[in-house]
Amino acid sequence: GDSVTQMEGPVTLSEEAFLTINCTYTATGYPSLFWYVQYPGEGLQLLLKATKADDKGSNKGFEATYRKETTSFHLEKGSVQVSDSAVYFCALPDGGSTLGRLYFGRGTQLTVWP
Amino acid sequence: DGGITQSPKYLFRKEGQNVTLSCEQNLNHDAMYWYRQDPGQGLRLIYYSQIVNDFQKGDIAEGYSVSREKKESFPLTVTSAQKNPTAFYLCASSIDPDPTDTIYFGEGSWLTVV
Numbered sequence A: 001g002d003s004v005t006q007m008e009g010p011v012t013l014s015e016e017a018f019l020t021i022n023c024t025y026t027a028t029g030y031p032s033l034f035w036y037v038q039y040p041g042e043g044l045q046l047l048l049k050a051t052k053a054d055d056k057g058s059n060k061g062f063e064a065t066y067r068k069e070t071t072s073f074h075l076e077k078g079s080v081q082v083s084d085s086a087v088y089f090c091a092l093p094d095g096g097s098t099l100g101r102l103y104f105g106r107g108t109q110l111t112v113w114p
Numbered sequence B: 001d002g003g004i005t006q007s008p009k010y011l012f013r014k015e016g017q018n019v020t021l022s023c024e025q026n027l028n029h030d031a032m033y034w035y036r037q038d039p040g041q042g043l044r045l046i047y048y049s050q051i052v053n054d055f056q057k058g059d060i061a062e063g064y065s066v067s068r069e070k071k072e073s074f075p076l077t078v079t080s081a082q083k084n085p086t087a088f089y090l091c092a093s094s095i096d097p098d099p100t101d102t103i104y105f106g107e108g109s110w111l112t113v114v
Helices: none
Strands: A003-006 A011-014 A019-021 A023-026 A033-038 A044-050 A056-059 A062-065 A075-077 A086-093 A102-104 A108-113 B004-007 B010-013 B019-025 B031-037 B043-051 B054-057 B064-066 B076-078 B087-094 B109-113
Touching: A003 A086, A003 A102, A011 A019, A019 A108, A023 A033, A023 A086, A033 A062, A044 A062, A102 B043, B004 B087, B010 B019, B019 B031, B019 B087, B019 B109, B043 B064
Parallel strands: A011 A108, B010 B109
Antiparallel strands: A003 A023, A019 A075, A033 A044, A033 A086, A044 A056, A056 A062, A062 A075, A086 A102, A086 A108, B004 B019, B019 B076, B031 B043, B031 B087, B043 B054, B064 B076, B087 B109
């Protein structure tokens, strides 16, 4: 079935370091792909998404490119800030009968130190 | 402002009690969802509703119940049959159950069994 495999955390970086969080997926066809972010004690917010192969989603300095060849959607940021400390989730929709539900990765905890 | 409101933020339940978590949205969304989040894990779908007066079980529905009598409301009852209810519960909604639509989340409710 459809699934998402996300890089295990936690990830600890210094401010201005480069960030990569890996995400690979298994799915039938070419689903939309999402990155959500969860700040401490809060719900999830959509960070970015890509709806078709080779699309690049971007927001707040984060980017992710939908690569069908490698079935990947890795999250990157060139220079992280302390305020980026959060848990990041990769997700894809259920391509079967349960339209609208999302499959989530386990989440990657990012901590950025000043 | 439009959004999803969950209440209460924190809830304590005694063994054998049923509790109900409230979820209200004013986004005029047709689809609503309940997810459960446990530490170090991704989100798991409890129930979802694609339209008023209709709902379906997700992956972990045992010990939970829902209703969808109004478009804007999707309360979740955690029954005494749920053996391990301590978790963070997230309500979500989307315009309609389309795989490319963004899903919006509430701030979450923490439930602890005492």
